[in-house]
Amino acid sequence: MNDWPEAWSDENRGNRYGRGSASAQPEGARAMRQVRRPASGGYGGGPGQSAPPHGGGVPQQPAYGNGGYGDANAADGYDSGYNTGQVYGGGTGGPGGPGRVSEPRPAPNWRRRIKWTAITVVTVLVVTTVGTYFWADSKLNREVDLSKVIDRPDAGEGTNYLIVGSDSRAGMSAEEKKKLHTGSAEGKRTDSMMILHTGSNGDTLISLPRDSDVEIPTFVGSESGKTYKGTGRHTKLNAAYAEDGPELLVRTVEFNTGLRIDHYVEIGFAGFANIVDAVGGVEITIPKGGMKDTKSGADFEAGKQTLNGEEALAFVRTRYALKASDLDRTKNQQKFLAALANQVATPGTVLNPFKLYPTMGAGLDSLVVDKDMGLFDLADMFWAMKSVNSGDGKSMNMPISGSSNGNLVWDKAKVKTLVEELKNDEKVTVSGN
Numbered sequence: 001m002n003d004w005p006e007a008w009s010d011e012n013r014g015n016r017y018g019r020g021s022a023s024a025q026p027e028g029a030r031a032m033r034q035v036r037r038p039a040s041g042g043y044g045g046g047p048g049q050s051a052p053p054h055g056g057g058v059p060q061q062p063a064y065g066n067g068g069y070g071d072a073n074a075a076d077g078y079d080s081g082y083n084t085g086q087v088y089g090g091g092t093g094g095p096g097g098p099g100r101v102s103e104p105r106p107a108p109n110w111r112r113r114i115k116w117t118a119i120t121v122v123t124v125l126v127v128t129t130v131g132t133y134f135w136a137d138s139k140l141n142r143e144v145d146l147s148k149v150i151d152r153p154d155a156g157e158g159t160n161y162l163i164v165g166s167d168s169r170a171g172m173s174a175e176e177k178k179k180l181h182t183g184s185a186e187g188k189r190t191d192s193m194m195i196l197h198t199g200s201n202g203d204t205l206i207s208l209p210r211d212s213d214v215e216i217p218t219f220v221g222s223e224s225g226k227t228y229k230g231t232g233r234h235t236k237l238n239a240a241y242a243e244d245g246p247e248l249l250v251r252t253v254e255f256n257t258g259l260r261i262d263h264y265v266e267i268g269f270a271g272f273a274n275i276v277d278a279v280g281g282v283e284i285t286i287p288k289g290g291m292k293d294t295k296s297g298a299d300f301e302a303g304k305q306t307l308n309g310e311e312a313l314a315f316v317r318t319r320y321a322l323k324a325s326d327l328d329r330t331k332n333q334q335k336f337l338a339a340l341a342n343q344v345a346t347p348g349t350v351l352n353p354f355k356l357y358p359t360m361g362a363g364l365d366s367l368v369v370d371k372d373m374g375l376f377d378l379a380d381m382f383w384a385m386k387s388v389n390s391g392d393g394k395s396m397n398m399p400i401s402g403s404s405n406g407n408l409v410w411d412k413a414k415v416k417t418l419v420e421e422l423k424n425d426e427k428v429t430v431s432g433n
C-alpha cells in the first residue's frame with residue numbers, strides 16, 4: 001500500500017526530493033513553519049521509529065541543515081539553516097531588510113578639486129591675457145616709418161623714445177574744439193616734445209622746447225620720396241613736424257643732438273583728454289598763485305586737486321600764465337605726464353578690468369607710433385615715466401645757453417655730454433634749465 005499522499009509514487013521519494021526536478025514538487029512544504037517533533041511515539045523520523053500509520057499524519061519533512069536537504073545530522077529535529085525567518089533571495093543586508101547598514105558617503109577629494117580649480121583659473125587667465133594682447137596690439141596705429149629717416153646716428157645702450165604731443169584736431173567736432181579750447185587751425189603741429197631714455201642706470205625724461213633753435217638737415221620726403229638738400233636753414237623745432245611730419249622731426253632731432261631715436265609715440269588733443277577721463281582723472285598740485293590762461297582755458301586755484309580730461313589739457317597747454325613761458329610749460333608737461341603714467345600703472349587701474357580696458361582703448365585708439373613699436377615697448381615707456389614720477393629717474397629740460405631771434409639756443413657743450421651719457425647708458429650728471 002502506498003503510504004504517501006495522493007498522486008505520489010515511490011519514484012517521488014529519494015534523492016530527487018526538493019532538488020529542482022522537472023516534475024511537479026510540493027513547494028508548500030518548503031514554506032511551512034517547522035515544529036518540534038516528539039522524541040518517541042510520533043513521526044519524528046528518529047532512528048527506530050515506526051512509519052506513520054496508513055492514511056494518518058504528515059510524512060517527515062527533510063531538515064535543511066548544514067549538510068543540505070535531508071540532513072540526517074540535525075540533532076533535535078530543527079531546521080538549522082532554514083528556520084531563521086529568512087526569505088529566499090534576501091538577507092539581513094538585502095534592500096529594505098532588517099539590520100541594513102548604509103555605506104558612508106566617500107569624503108571629497110580636496111586635492112583633486114584644488115588641482116582642477118587651479119588648472120581652470122590658469123587656463124582662463126592665459127586665454128584672457130593672450131586675447132587682450134592681440135586685441136591691444138591690433139589697435140596700435142603704426143603709421144610712422146623710421147626707415148625713411150636717412151643718415152642716422154649709431155645706436156647706443158638703452159632705448160630712446162621721442163614722445164610728441166600734437167595739436168591735431170582730427171575727428172573732433174566743433175563742440176569738442178570749443179569745449180577743449182583747441183581752436184580750429186588746420187593741419188597739426190607739435191605742442192610738446194620729449195626724449196625718454198630707459199636703461200639700467202635710471203630713466204631720464206628730457207623736454208625739448210618747441211621754440212628750440214635747430215637746423216633743418218638734408219632729408220627724404222615722407223610722401224614724395226624726393227631728397228631735399230639741407231641749406232643750413234635754422235627754424236623752431238616744431239616747424240620740422242609741420243613741414244614734413246614725424247619722419248622729418250626725428251631726422252632733425254637726431255641731426256641736432258647726435259642721439260638715435262629708437263621709437264616714436266604721438267598723441268593728439270582729444271586722445272590725451274580721453275585717457276585722463278578713462279583713469280578717473282589725475283591728481284596734480286597747482287603752484288602758489290594759481291593758474292589762469294584764457295587761451296588754454298586754464299583756471300585753477302593753488303593746491304592739490306584732481307584734473308579731468310578737459311582741465312588736464314588746459315594745464316599742459318598753458319603758456320601765457322607762466323613766467324618763463326615755454327620752459328615752464330615743458331616742466332608742467334613733464335610733471336603731468338609722469339603723474340598720468342603713475343596713475344595708469346596703479347593696481348586700481350591694472351587689476352580693474354572696468355578701468356583697464358577703457359584706458360587701454362582710449363590710449364591705443366589715439367596713439368600714433370612707429371612701425372616697429374610693440375606693446376612691450378609701450379609698457380616699458382609707461383613704467384619708465386612712472387619711475388621718473390616716483391623719484392627713481394630724472395626729468396630735465398634740454399640745457400639752454402641763450403636765445404637767437406626769439407628761439408632758444410641749446411648749450412652745445414652740455415648737450416654733447418648729455419648725449420654721450422645717454423648713449424653709454426650712464427647716470428646723467430648734466431642739469432637742464
